[in-house]
Every structure is written in C-alpha cells, then in structure tokens.
Amino acid sequence: MAAFDPGDDGGFGSDRFPEIVYGEPLGSGTTSGGLDVLSLGRGGSIVLGFGGNTIVDGEGPDFVVFENPFFAAGDPNNVYAELGEVSVSMDGESWSVFPCAEDAEPPAGCAGFSPVFANGDLGISSLDPAVSGGDAFDLAELGVSEARFVRIRDLQGIGAEPNAGFDLDAISVLHAKVP
Secondary structure (H helix, E strand, O other), X not given: OXXXXXXXXXXXXXXXXXXXXXXXXXXXXXXOOOOOOEEOOEOOXXXXXXXXXXXXXXXXXXXXXXXXXXXXXXXXXXXXXXXXXXXXXXXXXXXXXXXXXXXXXXXXXXXXXXXXXXXXHHOEOOOOHHHHEOEEEOHHHHOOOEEOEEEEEEOOOOOXXXXXXXXXXXXXXXXXXXX
C-alpha cells in the first residue's frame, strides 16, 4: 500500500510511483543527491505499507529512511537537506510521530539529513546502517512495538517545481515480522 498526497511544486518521479519508493535506494553519497526519488512537494506526504509485513522493535534501529541530501560544495558542515517528519502506525489512522528537532545540529528525529550511500549497483546494502547512510529510526523511542505503515511529511518546502520538498528514495526495514 502506498498513498501519495503531493504538495505544491512536487511530483518529480511520480510517473514511476509507487515502484520508485519500493526496493533498494540508489544513493549518490556526499557529493550529489540521487535522482531515483519521489519529490513530495511543499507540505506533501506519503504513507507506505509493506504488504502483510510489520516493522518490529528489535535491537537498535528498526528502519531507515533514505532521502537525497548531500554536502554542498563538499563541506560536511553545509548539508543540503530537505527534512521530513516521520510517523508510524499499525492501522493507518492512529499515528505515533517521531519528535523532529529541525533547528538542532544535526536535526534529531528528522529524516532527510544524512547522505545516502546504499546502492545495490555499488554493492552497498541498505540493511546495514553502519554503511548505508540515511536516517535510522527505532520504534522503542516512541514506545511502539510494531508498525505496519510509515508516513513522511515534508517540513521545509525547499526547492522548485517539479522537485520541491522531501525527496523519498526508499525505506529499508531492518526488523520485520513476515506473516
């Protein structure tokens, strides 16, 4: 299940939706943002389900969200990031929201700040947060034991048409319960 509610000036990648947000991320590392993304637009949001699978709280992070941030002019202190708020749900109606401190350095609890290294074409797995990049989330932080859905909402509305807002590449589930 995937539900996309585009905001203003988004939609890049929508011609390949929902396939573009499922599967392995195609990260470009610190030097540029990847183009295998769906731009949510200003204030846009997306809800992703994982079939009958459930994200479960395990040891450490439970899932990773991949956007396409990069170091502007190669400077790790100057990250071009389009932040998103992340929330989870079992039923798709009642949501638990990860607190996102978008003004903090780094912006704790937000998605879209950490460059993406995961890229199957380069042999870098999205299932190893030690090397994958992206922003990791732990259900234990919310006191949630399981989630069937992840929602991401653009927070900043950065960018111009057609790629304004949060650019979702993929979500990797690290701890899953398969029916």
